[in-house]
Amino acid sequence: MIIKDVETKNLTPVFKIGDIPIFGDVILAPMDGYTDHPFRLICRKWGAACIYSEFINGLDLEGKHPPHLSERLFYHEAERPFGYQILDDLPERILNTARYLRSRNPDFIDINMGCCSRTVCSRGAGASLLLEPDKVSLIISKLTAELDIPVTAKIRLGWDEKSRNYLDIARRIEDAGASALAVHGRTKTQMYRGMADWDAISEVKQALRIPVIGNGDVKTADQIGPFLHHTKCDAVMIGRGAVGNPWIFARKNRSDCSRQEIFNTLKDHLFASMEYFGENHGLIVFRKQAINYMQNDWLSPDLRREALTTTDWHRFLSIIEQNLLS
Numbered sequence: 001m002i003i004k005d006v007e008t009k010n011l012t013p014v015f016k017i018g019d020i021p022i023f024g025d026v027i028l029a030p031m032d033g034y035t036d037h038p039f040r041l042i043c044r045k046w047g048a049a050c051i052y053s054e055f056i057n058g059l060d061l062e063g064k065h066p067p068h069l070s071e072r073l074f075y076h077e078a079e080r081p082f083g084y085q086i087l088d089d090l091p092e093r094i095l096n097t098a099r100y101l102r103s104r105n106p107d108f109i110d111i112n113m114g115c116c117s118r119t120v121c122s123r124g125a126g127a128s129l130l131l132e133p134d135k136v137s138l139i140i141s142k143l144t145a146e147l148d149i150p151v152t153a154k155i156r157l158g159w160d161e162k163s164r165n166y167l168d169i170a171r172r173i174e175d176a177g178a179s180a181l182a183v184h185g186r187t188k189t190q191m192y193r194g195m196a197d198w199d200a201i202s203e204v205k206q207a208l209r210i211p212v213i214g215n216g217d218v219k220t221a222d223q224i225g226p227f228l229h230h231t232k233c234d235a236v237m238i239g240r241g242a243v244g245n246p247w248i249f250a251r252k253n254r255s256d257c258s259r260q261e262i263f264n265t266l267k268d269h270l271f272a273s274m275e276y277f278g279e280n281h282g283l284i285v286f287r288k289q290a291i292n293y294m295q296n297d298w299l300s301p302d303l304r305r306e307a308l309t310t311t312d313w314h315r316f317l318s319i320i321e322q323n324l325l326s
Helices: 037-045 069-073 091-102 118-122 126-131 133-146 166-175 198-207 221-231 246-250 259-277 279-293 301-307 313-324
Strands: 015-017 020-022 026-028 051-057 082-087 108-113 151-155 180-184 212-215 235-238
Touching: 026 037, 026 051, 026 246, 037 051, 037 246, 037 259, 037 279, 051 069, 082 091, 091 108, 091 133, 108 126, 108 133, 118 126, 126 133, 133 151, 133 166, 151 166, 166 180, 166 198, 180 198, 198 212, 198 221, 212 221, 221 235, 221 246, 246 259, 259 279, 259 313, 279 313, 301 313
Parallel strands: 026 235, 051 082, 082 108, 108 151, 151 180, 180 212, 212 235
Antiparallel strands: 015 020
């Protein structure tokens, strides 16, 4: 599925990442296992102002590339502004990865300093980098010295409540030459529990000169305005709140959509997945998205189970259509 480029000729950018204009203040967060090419297209169609890849693991670019890598690297011009996010712990390997990704002509390169996965953090990557401020400075300064496109980063507030070093990390990232910073309002140990700290995100915005993108606990359209008002961020980044709910980028809640609109979007997303991954694998990949599109009030447990296990996409759509639109 190819979408038309968003018309921006007569619009004023909300902010810029370096010299890249961003025509909107609602951005899709990078989410491993979710923000694949088909999902990014759907979110862009509904108004996501900026798109990130799933993280690109620096280890995957060493030696023999794993089979899934090409799927993670692909993007379409319609996704711009588009940035690759890099996950790694070694400054030199991050730089080598960035050099390779730069050759694919993204708009910017982002460094993952917020992933709280145990496997990621156990190797010193993701949020573990927050424990090594000097390494953070080194990584960003190496990239900004070498690359001719903007460099950004995404962080959390710190490792835990005793080490909320977000202001120091944020200032280091800016001082090293980054063009923008995204901040998730939780620590690593919080994972996704508890409430995101919007006050802390606001502190970062007040402390920096570069654009700040806030992230955390914006799951409905009516929360976008209060978040931006409270934090004064240049944009809000939405992750989990967009899964099965791409209408949020148009500032619409699911309840604002007709059942026909929900079905059409689900179908567009399924077809985009099958076009990209192939008919059989595309349906399988789409299942985790389908779970979030589905509502328990219009599918019985038996039909829900059948829809999520069938290998026939015609049957899948038939189940959804008959029960959602009846």
